[in-house]
Amino acid sequence: MANPSASDDYFRFFGLNQQFNIDLPALEQAYLAIQKEVHPDRHARGSDTEQRLAMQMATLANTALQTLKSPIQRGLYICQLHGVDAKLETNTAMPTAFLMRQMDWRESLDEQAENLPALDALMTEVEESRQETLAEIAQAIDGAKNYARAAExxxxxxxxxxxAVELDDTIAALI
Structure with a gap:
């Protein structure tokens, strides 16, 4: 059965290196291997303890997969493993340039709400910003090991x- 002692580190649980840029197919493969091993149906004839452990491991595998598949959740998790709490609920301070870009995007969305080509161009800009930010996060975590910067x-x-979700919803409403 999967190693319960590795449950304190989702990367170790799946046999992956602890890094932001992960091999998603390898994650999926490790998940499927563990689920095959611990699926409760495989342990239906086992003792109550075996059944309970199988259920716990299957639940852990699901939680770990969802955490590591999502770039944001994966990054927050790595920061947490290194003692950095992003304080999402209380820390909303952002650099001025970032806030100005957000305000520009919001104005563009409001002003161009009926202009599909303009909204598509805005979506391209937002997606480029997202990709740049993901690259910066990868550098902060995997390169510099600067978890406070990664949290920011x-x-x-x-x-x-x-x-991006709001923008996508606006575009979808026009189509």
Whole structure:
């Protein structure tokens, strides 16, 4: 059965290196291997303890997969493993340039709400910003091991992703 002692580190649980840029197919493969091993149906004839452990491991595998698949959750998790709390609920301070860009995007969305080509161009800009931020997060975590900087960038990525959803919804309403 999967190693319960590795449950304190999702990367170790899946046999992956602890880094922001991960091999998603390898993650998926490790998940499927563990789920095959611990699936509760495989342990239906086992003791109560075996059944309970199988259920706990299957639940852990699901939670770990969802955490590591999401770039934001993965980054926050790595920061947490290194003692850095992003304080998402209380720390909303962002650099002025970032806030100005957010305000520009919001104005563009409001002013161009009926202009599909302009909204598509804005979506391209937002996606480029998202990719740049992901690259900066990878550098902060995998390169510089600067988890405080990574947490700041992750807070920004949350703003970018939230705006992208609003923008996508606006575009979808026009189509």
């Amino acid at each position: 960038l992750l807070r920004g990525l949350l703003f970018i992703d939230k705006f």
